[in-house]
Amino acid sequence: xxxxxxxxxxxxxxxxxxxxxxxxxxxxxxxxxxxxxxxxxxxxxxxxxxxxxxxxxxxxxxxxxxxxxxxxxxxxxxxxxxxxxxxxxxxxxxxxxxxxxxxxxxxxxxxxxxxxxxxxxxxxxxxxxxxxxxxxxxxxxxxxxxxxxxxxxxxxxxxxxxxxxxxxxxxxxxxxxxxxxxxxxxxxxxxxxxxxxxxxxxxxxxxxxxxxxxxxxxxxxxxxxxxxxxxxxxxxxxxxxxxxxxx
Numbered sequence: 001x002x003x004x005x006x007x008x009x010x011x012x013x014x015x016x017x018x019x020x021x022x023x024x025x026x027x028x029x030x031x032x033x034x035x036x037x038x039x040x041x042x043x044x045x046x047x048x049x050x051x052x053x054x055x056x057x058x059x060x061x062x063x064x065x066x067x068x069x070x071x072x073x074x075x076x077x078x079x080x081x082x083x084x085x086x087x088x089x090x091x092x093x094x095x096x097x098x099x100x101x102x103x104x105x106x107x108x109x110x111x112x113x114x115x116x117x118x119x120x121x122x123x124x125x126x127x128x129x130x131x132x133x134x135x136x137x138x139x140x141x142x143x144x145x146x147x148x149x150x151x152x153x154x155x156x157x158x159x160x161x162x163x164x165x166x167x168x169x170x171x172x173x174x175x176x177x178x179x180x181x182x183x184x185x186x187x188x189x190x191x192x193x194x195x196x197x198x199x200x201x202x203x204x205x206x207x208x209x210x211x212x213x214x215x216x217x218x219x220x221x222x223x224x225x226x227x228x229x230x231x232x233x234x235x236x237x238x239x240x241x242x243x244x245x246x247x
Contacts, residue, residue: 002029003169010052012039013029015128019061019117022124028063029173033165050204051139054122054150056131056164060172064125064180070223072237074170075100075114077175077187078127082110083194085167086131090155095196098224098241103132103196107149129168133161167173198239202226217243 011017011034014082015158017034036128050057064074082102087094096102101179110131117124133148140148151159176211178186192198197215204211204226213226224236 003033004030005165006030006032008032008034009034010034010038010063013037013128014057014059015113015115016127018126019115019124020035021073021168022061022117022126024028026061028061029169030061031165031169032059032061033057042175050130050132053161054132054134054139056129056133056161056167056168058125058130058165059128062125062127062176063123064176066123068180069123069125070114071184072099072178073179073184074125074127074186075112075190076222077179078112078114078129078172079167080187080190080194081171081175082112084127084171085143085164086151088171089163090151090153090159091168092151094194096191096194096212097243098195098218099222104149104151104154109149109151109154128170129172131164131168133159133164174199184199184220184222188220188222191218195223199245201244204234204236205238206236212244 008017014032014034014037021030021032034057043148051068068074068086079096079100079102083094086102092104097103098114101108113128115126118125122240134152135150135154139146147159175187175190200215201211202215211228213228216225216227217225219225224241226236227236
């Protein structure tokens with residue numbers, strides 16, 4: 001059954017626990033939730049840290065068709081679900097920055113980490129969703145205050161973690177089911193409606209190069225196209241993308 005919740009007080013990483021459950025045959029749509037992670041991680045090996053009980057830390061077991069397992073559309077669909085859930089519970093407009101950042105008031109309020117694993121239970125995509133929910137200003141290091149926020153701060157009132165989880169379960173089931181049954185078009189359209197990247201000047205850092213340009217399009221594989229000042233177009237598949245200051 002979609003939305004089966006497996007709760008822990010403290011884990012190393014919800015993605016690690018969800019992977020273990022998937023290898024034991026856990027059903028699609030099950031979600032591992034923890035109040036605290038000792039070794040939470042984000043994209044490109046970064047650490048995800050949050051005081052206990054302040055962030056929604058949830059990792060879903062998905063079993064997509066083989067052609068979708070390593071697709072960017074899994075992450076992009078999960079971002080759409082996270083943004084819709086965060087917006088509906090907080091009452092605030094929540095946006096997306098390619099490829100996996102969830103934004104509120106231009107600040108990061110959440111992120112997505114997708115990892116694909118094989119095991120006795122079959123291939124599984126583990127989708128980790130982290131959303132800052134209950135943090136107050138003094139829960140963030142001073143250097144992060146201009147860059148990060150929480151749903152409670154943005155809404156101006158307390159937001160409950162379980163309300164965000166319930167909304168996320170609904171939204172992820174809907175958008176993921178649409179992706180599997182109808183293809184990526186449904187995700188591409190939904191992502192564009194929430195997009196805060198296209199048309200803006202961006203700074204791109206990948207393993208091989210660093211450049212600035214204007215984000216112009218999202219292609220059928222979920223990659224980002226960036227046009228440089230000299231007119232050259234670059235296709236970005238895996239990189240850190242930040243919005244240029246003053247844009």
